[in-house]
Amino acid sequence: MALAPADIQPAVAWAVLIAAESPDFDFVIRMIGGPVTYLKHHRGPTHGLAALPLHALIIAGLVNWVLPGTGFWPLLWWALAGGLSHVIFDFGNDYGTQGYWPFSRRWIALDIIPIVDVWLLGTIVVGWVLTAVAGAVHRQSIFVGVWLIMAAYVALRFYLRRRAWRLVADRYDMTEACGEAVPCGSGWREERLTVHPVLLSLNAWRYVAQREGEYLTGMVWVRPGKVGEPARAENMQDRVVLASLKAQTVSAFADWARRPRVSVERQDHLYKVRWTEMRYEEDGYSPFTAYAWLDDELKLVDEGLGSQRPEKVDRNALRQRLRKELGKEES
Numbered sequence: 567m568a569l570a571p572a573d574i575q576p577a578v579a580w581a582v583l584i585a586a587e588s589p590d591f592d593f594v595i596r597m598i599g600g601p602v603t604y605l606k607h608h609r610g611p612t613h614g615l616a617a618l619p620l621h622a623l624i625i626a627g628l629v630n631w632v633l634p635g636t637g638f639w640p641l642l643w644w645a646l647a648g649g650l651s652h653v654i655f656d657f658g659n660d661y662g663t664q665g666y667w668p669f670s671r672r673w674i675a676l677d678i679i680p681i682v683d684v685w686l687l688g689t690i691v692v693g694w695v696l697t698a699v700a701g702a703v704h705r706q707s708i709f710v711g712v713w714l715i716m717a718a719y720v721a722l723r724f725y726l727r728r729r730a731w732r733l734v735a736d737r738y739d740m741t742e743a744c745g746e747a748v749p750c751g752s753g754w755r756e757e758r759l760t761v762h763p764v765l766l767s768l769n770a771w772r773y774v775a776q777r778e779g780e781y782l783t784g785m786v787w788v789r790p791g792k793v794g795e796p797a798r799a800e801n802m803q804d805r806v807v808l809a810s811l812k813a814q815t816v817s818a819f820a821d822w823a824r825r826p827r828v829s830v831e832r833q834d835h836l837y838k839v840r841w842t843e844m845r846y847e848e849d850g851y852s853p854f855t856a857y858a859w860l861d862d863e864l865k866l867v868d869e870g871l872g873s874q875r876p877e878k879v880d881r882n883a884l885r886q887r888l889r890k891e892l893g894k895e896e897s
């Protein structure tokens with residue numbers, strides 16, 4: 567926006583702002599179809615690169631109608647740039663997006679930045695503050711500086727992630743078969759090892775390695791080049807797990823999950839099948855979980871979508887984990 571001529575800046579600002587948020591307008595799916603439908607389609611059609619020109623056409627037309635005088639074509643290009651910035655950053659995080667839609671439903675996730683990156687947001691906020699203090703004279707320089715800093719930050723994270731991946735790959739033998747493990751969702755590329763960002767740290771990363779019938783998950787620190795001891799999670803695929811896919815909730819979750827973990831328990835004469843996403847599961851907590859309850863004949867009794875929290879939170883252990891993630895302690 568700061569690179570635009572001053573006389574069209576208000577209209578450009580609105581075009582860029584709306585376009586940058588437009589891919590997430592799919593939140594209306596949740597309001598209309600509920601959380602399961604939202605899980606199926608979030609970051610799908612509205613995030614496809616092929617859909618961005620349509621976003622830009624609609625937004626440029628509306629802004630030009632409300633704020634005439636700017637011209638349709640300048641607004642179109644700025645709206646396209648705003649939408650593209652959203653999708654490109656979504657490529658970089660570990661949630662991913664179906665950026666090739668409608669030509670492919672494959673998910674793309676480069677695992678470079680967290681879903682919410684506080685350092686990127688902080689850089690933007692500092693840029694806003696400097697712009698307000700310095701005024702319009704230095705606005706363009708601040709704009710360019712902020713984007714250069716963000717580009718350098720993302721490049722650094724890309725390098726550190728590659729280092730972290732290599733440390734884990736060198737530790738574990740990833741050549742053996744996966745056995746009867748539940749595979750990743752149909753839209754994901756098969757990967758035996760993935761490394762994921764941690765919310766507040768550049769040095770600490772979380773890894774998930776798939777081996778025969780189980781996942782190994784733990785932390786890796788680029789400096790001093792240490793791979794933490796893994797937690798093992800069984801992930802066997804049996805008749806009860808397959809029967810749970812009859813639940814619409816579980817079916818949608820299994821299609822989306824990139825690193826699925828499945829556990830089966832017996833409770834009150836029922837099978838309780840819990841699906842979680844290993845990218846985000848830690849210390850007994852998972853923000854992404856699907857359930858199915860089956861009777862002895864494996865008929866669906868109930869299903870649900872939510873989270874699984876530990877009964878008690880060990881605050882000392884939580885503080886210790888946060889220190890490790892920030893790279894302050896590697897022991």
